[in-house]
Amino acid sequence: MSQTVDRALGILPLLARGPADLGRVAESLGVHKSTALRLLRTLHEHGLVYRQPDQRYRLGARLIALAQEAVESLDVRGIAHPHLLALNERTGHTVHLAVREEDEVIYIDKVESRYPVRMYSRIGRPVATTVAAVAKLLLADLPEEERRATAARLDYPRYTARSTPDAASFLRELATVRAQGWATDLGGHEESINCVAAPVRGADGRVAAAMSLSAPNVVVTAEDLLALLPLVRRTAEAVSREYAGHTPRQGSASRKDAPR
């Protein structure tokens, strides 16, 4: 809506892929160098962008600090954390907590596996929406209409042979997940990694977050992991109770629909 801001913000994802000099930035934006310079200076003043000794620009510390505050201010996270720790304590596996936002799902907390094998994931990293167990739970909770629209918008990368191939089968999967109240990912993202997940619900009964237990084949079989499902569900329910209690400020879902 605002051209200037739009351009300025366009610089950020650009720099996220690595440092760039003024020329590159200007070129990528399709603007004159002087314009790019002005925008970069403004971003710099706010600390979102940092100028390296070699004159190139990269994302700045303030951005990282902001993001940090952002995740920490999510109250589900604080409530769930001790439960995640306990779950890790009892099972030894990697525990994740994720929330949805628009079409994206991101991890907002993680407790590492006790086993030497580490998974490739990070707090703040967007989740593979079409295959991850937590993502299925979060999307399955959307109202029918929105669920279909979202499914249509998504890409369906074939990470492995068992990845969700297209919107149709994704919607079918979501229906199942919705009905059973839990989800799995059996090698859909990385061949040898399995995952079981359960939803955290808010005071209004809607799914506010999802937690999962992940482990590679080499540590436990899919069946053994599934045997832990009841524990995961109980934990998620415990978090739900606490979260719903802590959040009466949801109240009357306000306007039925965001106007326009």
Next chain:
Amino acid sequence: MSQTVDRALGILPLLARGPADLGRVAESLGVHKSTALRLLRTLHEHGLVYRQPDQRYRLGARLIALAQEAVESLDVRGIAHPHLLALNERTGHTVHLAVREEDEVIYIDKVESRYPVRMYSRIGRPVATTVAAVAKLLLADLPEEERRATAARLDYPRYTARSTPDAASFLRELATVRAQGWATDLGGHEESINCVAAPVRGADGRVAAAMSLSAPNVVVTAEDLLALLPLVRRTAEAVSREYAGHTPRQGSASRKDAPR
């Protein structure tokens, strides 16, 4: 420099302190609501801001993802990480890695202590510049002039009785740190927590990052922690060698001084 962008970015720290509605944002910026709306919409399109079901705005997932990419793209981090793990393995204490950027110092990696007592710190959180051991190392390396200017700009909060009280004593401390090549923080931030740190140097010999070992009094005495200093220094030197090798692209420090 660019008014519009300036205002838009001013919204971010505002929202970092918690969700806010349109009115509040407009008021804080000192602009008309319609203006604030336009800015928020632009931020929203880029995913930096998210609109909650209750219509209020908070920081968005894309921001978090960007920050994530930002820290991961720092090459010191990747090189140092295995060394940090090893250091934690051998000592059991919390290990930090930090870099400086302008007047701020932030943690970019951390390995949690094996002991039950956890420290209050987080990747991405700005470090207490005037007391933290890693901050001292990073600032001590600045050229005299800049060091003095920086010291004058900083605030000197009295976290504890042993916190650095003012610029003068901070500069004295920096001189010591510079001479000895390592730094400590003995209860300067939190009464019962001690900390020893060593610098990671780039190909040009300048301090590029700093790593530290922290532990509360109840686990080890300050002396016992100091006994681990040689190990920390050796580790930092190992990282330095690897980092300097991996970074020939520093090359000729380019322009003597950033123009203007």
Next chain:
DNA sequence: AACGCATGTTGCAGATGACGCAACAACAGT
């Protein structure tokens, strides 16, 4: 119910401020 109140949203005319140009400066390499 009807009312006011608070909050969010839209279209518009006017003026501010952002845009690109062109010229300059500072280096690096040949």
Next chain:
DNA sequence: ACTGTTGTTGCGTCATCTGCAACATGCGTT
């Protein structure tokens, strides 16, 4: 010394951002 590359500045023009005023919507009160 010359040439090419990259960053920086001042400025006139015109796009674009701004604030206003009116409308929309929901909430609580009388």
